[in-house]
Amino acid sequence: MADDVPPGNYLLYDGECPFCTRYVAHARLTEAAGPVALIDARTRPDLVRQHAAEGRDINEGMILRLAGHIWFGGDVLNRLALLSTRSDAFNRLNAAVFRHRRLSRLLYPLLRGGRNAALRLLGRDRIAC
Secondary structure: OOOOOOOOOEEEEOOOOHHHHHHHHHOOHHHHHOOOEEEEHHHOHHHHHHHHHOOOOOOOOOEEEEOOEEEEOHHHHHHHHHHOOOOOHHHHHHHHHHOOHHHHHHHHHHHHHHHHHHHHHOOOOOOOO
């Protein structure tokens, strides 16, 4: 990745998607994984373009960079579930459902479809890549 990519760990998500925003707020990622920058993809078109050039379209899934590794889409939910603190009902449910990689990958397209439908209903555009 280029020099303008933030150093360290980050989660890149759609800040105008109500589901994505609530998920990120409840995931308590920093408690589980240490410092993680939560980045609204709509504020970082440069980062969105860099990931798109590497085959990761933010409209198709969230992107997690953690300890030098990058996860995308359903694999992000799986990774977050494995890191979950299980400190509240949301995180326990998240861990129970998404700790299985295959199930995460199977369910993610349904979640993405819900995101796309919500954005259309709210009159919001997809993120330009």
